[in-house]
Amino acid sequence: ADDKPAVAYDLGGRNDKSFNEGAFMGAEKFKADTGIAFKDFEIQNDGQREQALRKFAEAGFSPIVAVGYSYEQALKKVAAEFPNTHFAIIDMVVEAPNVASIVFKEQEGSYLVGVLAALASKTDKVGFVGGMDIPLIRRFACGYVGGVKATKSGAEVFQNMTGTTGEAWSDPAKGGELAKSQFDRGADVVYHAAGGTGIGVLQAAADAGKLGIGVDSNQNGLHPGKVLTSMLKRVDVATYNVFKAGQDGAFKPGVTVLGLAEGGVGWALDDNNKALITPEMKAAVDKAEADIKAGTVKVHDYMSDSACPY
Amino acid sequence: MSGPSRELPRWVDIGLIPFVNLSAAFLVTGLVFLAIGESPVDSVIIMLNGAFGYGTGLGYTLFYTTNFIFTGLAFAVAFHAGLFNIGAEGQAYLGGLGVALVCLSLGFLPMVIIIPLAIIAAALFGAAWAFIPAYLQAKRGSHVVITTIMFNFIASALMIYLLVNVLSPKGSMNPETRTFDPNAHLPLIHDVLAGLGMAVARSPLNLSFIWALVCAVAVWLLLWHTTLGYQLRVLGANPSAAAYAGMKPQRLIVIAMMISGGLAGFLALNEIMGASNRLLLQFTAGYGFVGIAVALMGRSHPFGIVLSALLFGALYQGGADLSFEKPTITRDMIVVVQGLIILFAGALEHMFRPQIARFFASSWFKAKEA
Amino acid sequence: MEWLDLFAQIFGSAIRVSVPLLFACLAGLYSERAGVFDIGLEGKMLVGAFAAGTVAALTGSAWAGLIAAILASVFFALIHGFASITHRGNQIVSGVAINFIAAGLTAQLGETWFDIGGQTPQLPNDARFMGHAWPFAAELRGVPVIGQIYSQILSGQNILVYMAFLAVPITWWLLYRTRFGLRLRAVGENPAAVDTAGISVPAMRYAAVTCCGVLCGFGGAYLAIAQGASFIENMTAGKGFIALAALIFAKWRPIPAMWACLLFGVLEAVANRLQGVPITGIGEVPVQLMQAVPYILTVFLLAGFIGHAVAPKAGGVPYVKEK
Amino acid sequence: MAAHPAIALAHIDKRFGPVHANKDISLEVEKGTIHGIVGENGAGKSTLMSILFGFYQADSGDIQVDGKPTRIASPTDAIKAGIGMVHQHFMLVGKFTVLENIMLGAEGGFLLNSGRAKVRRELERLEKDYGLTVDPDALIDDLAVGLQQRVEILKALYRGAEVLILDEPTGVLTPSEAEHLFRILRQLKDQGKTIVLITHKLKEIMAITDRVSVMRRGEMVATLPTRETSPEQLAELMVGRRVLLRVVKAERQPERIVLEVKNLVVKDSAGTVKVNGVSFAVRAGEIVGIAGVAGNGQSELLEAITGIRPPFSGEILLNGTPLPCDAALARAQKLAHVPEDRHRLGIVTSFDACENVILGYHGDEIYQRGIFQDRRAIVADTEKKMQDFDVRPQDPHLRLGLFSGGNQQKIVLAREIEQDPDLLIVGQPTRGVDVGAIEFIHRRLIAMRDRGKAVLLVSVELDEIRGLADRVLVMCGGNITGECAPETSEKQIGLMMAGAAA
Numbered sequence A: 001a002d003d004k005p006a007v008a009y010d011l012g013g014r015n016d017k018s019f020n021e022g023a024f025m026g027a028e029k030f031k032a033d034t035g036i037a038f039k040d041f042e043i044q045n046d047g048q049r050e051q052a053l054r055k056f057a058e059a060g061f062s063p064i065v066a067v068g069y070s071y072e073q074a075l076k077k078v079a080a081e082f083p084n085t086h087f088a089i090i091d092m093v094v095e096a097p098n099v100a101s102i103v104f105k106e107q108e109g110s111y112l113v114g115v116l117a118a119l120a121s122k123t124d125k126v127g128f129v130g131g132m133d134i135p136l137i138r139r140f141a142c143g144y145v146g147g148v149k150a151t152k153s154g155a156e157v158f159q160n161m162t163g164t165t166g167e168a169w170s171d172p173a174k175g176g177e178l179a180k181s182q183f184d185r186g187a188d189v190v191y192h193a194a195g196g197t198g199i200g201v202l203q204a205a206a207d208a209g210k211l212g213i214g215v216d217s218n219q220n221g222l223h224p225g226k227v228l229t230s231m232l233k234r235v236d237v238a239t240y241n242v243f244k245a246g247q248d249g250a251f252k253p254g255v256t257v258l259g260l261a262e263g264g265v266g267w268a269l270d271d272n273n274k275a276l277i278t279p280e281m282k283a284a285v286d287k288a289e290a291d292i293k294a295g296t297v298k299v300h301d302y303m304s305d306s307a308c309p310y
Numbered sequence B: 001m002s003g004p005s006r007e008l009p010r011w012v013d014i015g016l017i018p019f020v021n022l023s024a025a026f027l028v029t030g031l032v033f034l035a036i037g038e039s040p041v042d043s044v045i046i047m048l049n050g051a052f053g054y055g056t057g058l059g060y061t062l063f064y065t066t067n068f069i070f071t072g073l074a075f076a077v078a079f080h081a082g083l084f085n086i087g088a089e090g091q092a093y094l095g096g097l098g099v100a101l102v103c104l105s106l107g108f109l110p111m112v113i114i115i116p117l118a119i120i121a122a123a124l125f126g127a128a129w130a131f132i133p134a135y136l137q138a139k140r141g142s143h144v145v146i147t148t149i150m151f152n153f154i155a156s157a158l159m160i161y162l163l164v165n166v167l168s169p170k171g172s173m174n175p176e177t178r179t180f181d182p183n184a185h186l187p188l189i190h191d192v193l194a195g196l197g198m199a200v201a202r203s204p205l206n207l208s209f210i211w212a213l214v215c216a217v218a219v220w221l222l223l224w225h226t227t228l229g230y231q232l233r234v235l236g237a238n239p240s241a242a243a244y245a246g247m248k249p250q251r252l253i254v255i256a257m258m259i260s261g262g263l264a265g266f267l268a269l270n271e272i273m274g275a276s277n278r279l280l281l282q283f284t285a286g287y288g289f290v291g292i293a294v295a296l297m298g299r300s301h302p303f304g305i306v307l308s309a310l311l312f313g314a315l316y317q318g319g320a321d322l323s324f325e326k327p328t329i330t331r332d333m334i335v336v337v338q339g340l341i342i343l344f345a346g347a348l349e350h351m352f353r354p355q356i357a358r359f360f361a362s363s364w365f366k367a368k369e370a
Numbered sequence C: 001m002e003w004l005d006l007f008a009q010i011f012g013s014a015i016r017v018s019v020p021l022l023f024a025c026l027a028g029l030y031s032e033r034a035g036v037f038d039i040g041l042e043g044k045m046l047v048g049a050f051a052a053g054t055v056a057a058l059t060g061s062a063w064a065g066l067i068a069a070i071l072a073s074v075f076f077a078l079i080h081g082f083a084s085i086t087h088r089g090n091q092i093v094s095g096v097a098i099n100f101i102a103a104g105l106t107a108q109l110g111e112t113w114f115d116i117g118g119q120t121p122q123l124p125n126d127a128r129f130m131g132h133a134w135p136f137a138a139e140l141r142g143v144p145v146i147g148q149i150y151s152q153i154l155s156g157q158n159i160l161v162y163m164a165f166l167a168v169p170i171t172w173w174l175l176y177r178t179r180f181g182l183r184l185r186a187v188g189e190n191p192a193a194v195d196t197a198g199i200s201v202p203a204m205r206y207a208a209v210t211c212c213g214v215l216c217g218f219g220g221a222y223l224a225i226a227q228g229a230s231f232i233e234n235m236t237a238g239k240g241f242i243a244l245a246a247l248i249f250a251k252w253r254p255i256p257a258m259w260a261c262l263l264f265g266v267l268e269a270v271a272n273r274l275q276g277v278p279i280t281g282i283g284e285v286p287v288q289l290m291q292a293v294p295y296i297l298t299v300f301l302l303a304g305f306i307g308h309a310v311a312p313k314a315g316g317v318p319y320v321k322e323k
Numbered sequence D: 001m002a003a004h005p006a007i008a009l010a011h012i013d014k015r016f017g018p019v020h021a022n023k024d025i026s027l028e029v030e031k032g033t034i035h036g037i038v039g040e041n042g043a044g045k046s047t048l049m050s051i052l053f054g055f056y057q058a059d060s061g062d063i064q065v066d067g068k069p070t071r072i073a074s075p076t077d078a079i080k081a082g083i084g085m086v087h088q089h090f091m092l093v094g095k096f097t098v099l100e101n102i103m104l105g106a107e108g109g110f111l112l113n114s115g116r117a118k119v120r121r122e123l124e125r126l127e128k129d130y131g132l133t134v135d136p137d138a139l140i141d142d143l144a145v146g147l148q149q150r151v152e153i154l155k156a157l158y159r160g161a162e163v164l165i166l167d168e169p170t171g172v173l174t175p176s177e178a179e180h181l182f183r184i185l186r187q188l189k190d191q192g193k194t195i196v197l198i199t200h201k202l203k204e205i206m207a208i209t210d211r212v213s214v215m216r217r218g219e220m221v222a223t224l225p226t227r228e229t230s231p232e233q234l235a236e237l238m239v240g241r242r243v244l245l246r247v248v249k250a251e252r253q254p255e256r257i258v259l260e261v262k263n264l265v266v267k268d269s270a271g272t273v274k275v276n277g278v279s280f281a282v283r284a285g286e287i288v289g290i291a292g293v294a295g296n297g298q299s300e301l302l303e304a305i306t307g308i309r310p311p312f313s314g315e316i317l318l319n320g321t322p323l324p325c326d327a328a329l330a331r332a333q334k335l336a337h338v339p340e341d342r343h344r345l346g347i348v349t350s351f352d353a354c355e356n357v358i359l360g361y362h363g364d365e366i367y368q369r370g371i372f373q374d375r376r377a378i379v380a381d382t383e384k385k386m387q388d389f390d391v392r393p394q395d396p397h398l399r400l401g402l403f404s405g406g407n408q409q410k411i412v413l414a415r416e417i418e419q420d421p422d423l424l425i426v427g428q429p430t431r432g433v434d435v436g437a438i439e440f441i442h443r444r445l446i447a448m449r450d451r452g453k454a455v456l457l458v459s460v461e462l463d464e465i466r467g468l469a470d471r472v473l474v475m476c477g478g479n480i481t482g483e484c485a486p487e488t489s490e491k492q493i494g495l496m497m498a499g500a501a502a
């Protein structure tokens, strides 16, 4: 069959500087590498998820990458209707013979930036601003706290969630306010896992002369010198791999878990933040990374028991 | 004694003027298309094809139409009673809660029992949410426009709370309920027709479409063929006359708003019980507000409402296809078009009337003198 | 001592949060006091925010952004005026239309022009209104009460914050001490009286909706280029409606409008701050409840349980001379 | 003529859609005189004066003020030309003070402060010159109508009006307030001001004007020196033919009591007492008329009896049983009601005639078929009533607003009378109705009486009361100030209307 890959983004949209943008970058890279064009679609409301997937399938696209756990129900339905089309979903497990599920060990990446945050903090107080309050984001938070506490056991971590609905992903003003309230309480580094809302968090950090930590994509460049690092969640790699497998006729259904060892998560070091990362910090985070890969340090997965032991 | 000289012919009033208003809205829309560098003509073709050109598209069009019939009727009933209910959004939201509670808790019952129960629940919950603003308007004179706006927001907060903290299964990422048992799914039209040996394309179009048409007829009968409807219309046209005639305005206000809220609640039958089969956040997606435009376009008459709901349904579905085909056009464009229609067909409905009236007055004269 | 700090922090946050509410609320005040109801505050702020974000990004100037925001918002205000003053359309319907058009158009144009998900580009600091610390703010931070108020609340805000609070006495003065205000209030109470006094009712009402547009423009600019650093789709997120609630809560008067906005601001700041923190005796208050409080309060007020809000008499009714 | 007339209107023409409100009207008003304008409702008096004041634009015609051709395109122009107007409905802002109302539009600068002082000074002067006393800091809403009217006059004088137009100024006044007003008007005239006075009350015309113009159906039919005319002549000019002031009716003996009102107290929505402990009875076979200046509690009395407004205290008995405050139950107990204000209460102008014919009786069994309304029965009933009352056009499906005023009133009367009630309550039965229809309506009312029904009639037209009623009750200030026979002289009744005990 001729190769017609497609991506359906989540509500944040293709250019959210974060999660969805990762998928877009992966698809773009695939296009650049192979010359094969792809089609993508930004939904505007929940009702369109099913319609978008069905339209892609009807038009003969395959593989189709659904970006985000919210596609679960829609994908279940549509995948059953189109058994010969290949689908992939990110951040969620959908069990169907024609669906590949890709999930990440966000806790591991978050642990690493937690280590960096603890070392960079002068006040021994750091913050976390989540987007929508869901188990997935708690998993980020928990890994982060783990990293901080492992580095400075006395450090304090403030946690805020922006909201409980989809809008929590796109409310930068609120994100900024939450970050400021954490700065007021003494925090000097704040990590966000809040999609578009996080733009406000990083902005507030930059405005206040504190440090932010980006998420998903490399956000170091948003405020050079003001973003300590970014927790990378390689949605781009995942998307690329799905497309590539589709091209090679090697589509593999089932669950793929991408952690540190698999290169699915990590932290970003580039020109924008290299002045912020001291050699000691780099050494510490490299060690933590090695420990996790080796299995000597196990980062707790919040979603395994809905609890965070740190 | 002269005849009805100031009157415009009826077809002008309910046909030509809305058509002219609509054309103005589409004209401006065309300009917006040009402004973003898209051909309006191409876009219209894509939209028409998307809305009517193939089975699934038509199914979606009618699916959206169903929503608009419900919210349009909801607005119209209150409007005839002189009440401006812009709370359909919240009432529909609560209607969803009613439907979900029935479907979640009674999913083991046979479908023939669940469906009427869900209809009742949708109406009751929607009506209950309309009751408070109605009561406050009737007894305390708080303006229903403002209170229903406030109640939209309160409904939203309440539903978020319930979905996040009470209704969503543990460990789930989305604040939404589990999927209902199959018995509690409204049959999809394509499944029903398949059962009858007719193959039509898949779409979320479901039995609530029929229910919407039934409601339209029922509203028509209610308003123009029952004493209650008569009283509601008197209340709307001349509240003092209603008091003079011994009607109970306070009670009528509450009744009108509750009927309105109940109709809005039916939106949930289509969206929740028919399409998504689970209760989710913000499923009302602005349909309640668009209902105002639908009703105004349809001159607050059920049959007009069905037609204008079809127009808005086509716009929705055609717009979805358009944004799918043309990456530069987002769904927001459809929001713009809706806004323009509301503006021209609603707020500016009198703009072209004097000119049209003058035209007819003059040709009237000519005909008379000839 | 610590609770004083907490108080200062919450209040500082409340001020930042209440600024867009205050702009929109005063905007609505001009319009509604003149008898033109406006539920399109939300939409006008949104186009203001979009214009500000766009122009500030293109020119690199915050002031150019502000002017653009005002112009765009006034344009939409004039559409509302055209429908409800010139053509005597239904003001509620017109407001709904404005909100729809604004929401759709900003997102679509943002997407068309910038292609970054309906946003405008991230602004550098010198294209924004930045806060400036007042002299000795840092030094006085430790001084209880006065120092805290000075350094954490008064100092360090951006210029639009000061403008918002300055707009309150100005509005009061205009409304109650000038010819313009007298006529504006009269036209919202009895337009026929204004008409027979030889004053043009449409002109007064257009002037009022223009004021409304200007202030909504300020509110939008604040969101996009002062508090935030770009326009983001639907970034007003219901603030226009909270402002409307505040306006009713203030019974359409400027000084109480400020208190109402601050009250709603404090509610949000407290909600942000207390998130997830159980309160002794009550347990954890759901954030949703906190978010709904402004609306619930307004309903209570409208129901006459806390005072009584009487709208301007001619509000919402088009003025028809030859009936 | 030596001096120019203060006002000269020439060939003024004005249409409102199909209504030809002013047809080629010319009028001259001498300087320093009081000029009366009379005419039936809808004759076009207000329209003409609104054109002079620039509130409406004439379709054609010219205006001269003080001999100079003047274009009056807006009230501003009129004010500049020295014309002031006191409208039929006051143009005041209720929530403003007297001072602010007077300033509005003449603030004298951007800031209010300086203007305020000037208004105060000016008010003091006007008070001294004309005895026009009002508290400048009182809220308009708190003032009695008479004082509100004074504010309107002050507004005009403050703006330097030389010509003052008053549109039905006494309709809302008590006789003593009206007397006070006339004193002020005479004083103004003595100071050289010109006054145009619109009124329905021929007595007032005779009492105060120097010249009088009569309008009929949009036309100016005559302008006469008041000295040389009589009320009879004016009435004839107004309606276009001789008016029968007497209605022919046979003697009848009243029978049992149908309606009994005991110590009724009614308050309005603001809480002021409007009916102050009124008692009376109406018997079968008699028409009881209630006379009085509009606004003396008659409306509230009717509303209380018919169940629209809950009484504060007192008792209302119909056929011996207490009448609950419920318009529907009152109808069920055979009480019919033709309301005073037809447009506000009696009809729904946007509905078809047949839908108006069931108003109030919409629940009646004959209009129902199962759970639905029986459209056919309703239309048939409407056709019958239209025929009986000679309603034209005889189209049950025509929108009521498209019938003329007289025909609208006939539809209301048909609806109420044909119910064959025991008690008919009628307010202003012939307001805005032409003479032909007046006679018809009067005959139907008398026929009711002759069938042994009780009729309670409220009208501001003394002639109508005296012509129809078997007994006359006079109301003033919420009290019944007297009862008299219809033959009692107008002067005597007038005295009672002013509050003097009989």
Ligand SMILES: Nc1ncnc2c1ncn2[C@@H]1O[C@H](COP(=O)(O)OP(=O)(O)OP(=O)(O)O)[C@@H](O)[C@H]1O
Pocket (backbone or CB within 6 Å): C321, C322, C323, D016, D017, D019, D020, D021, D039, D040, D041, D042, D043, D044, D045, D046, D047, D048, D088
């Ligand atoms: N603004 C208007 N629009 C349409 N028709 C109007 C308007 N004003 C007056 N008319 C019509 O013009 C005619 C003359 O009205 P006008 O008010 O001048 O009568 P009037 O002599 O003052 O009556 P009244 O004694 O009842 O005050 C009436 O038929 C009336 O219905």
Ligand SMILES: Nc1ncnc2c1ncn2[C@@H]1O[C@H](COP(=O)(O)OP(=O)(O)OP(=O)(O)O)[C@@H](O)[C@H]1O
Pocket (backbone or CB within 6 Å): B001, B002, B003, B004, B005, B006, D018, D019, D042, D401, D402, D403, D404, D405, D406, D407, D432, D433, D434
């Ligand atoms: N506001 C209006 N809108 C539409 N048509 C009107 C309006 N006012 C009057 N008409 C039309 O003009 C005609 C004349 O109305 P008008 O009230 O002047 O009648 P009339 O000659 O005074 O009759 P009557 O003596 O029965 O009152 C009516 O038949 C009616 O159809």
Ligand SMILES: [Mg+2]
Pocket (backbone or CB within 6 Å): D045, D046, D047, D088, D167
């Ligand atoms: Mg008049």
Ligand SMILES: [Mg+2]
Pocket (backbone or CB within 6 Å): D042, D404, D405, D406, D432, D433, D434
């Ligand atoms: Mg007439």
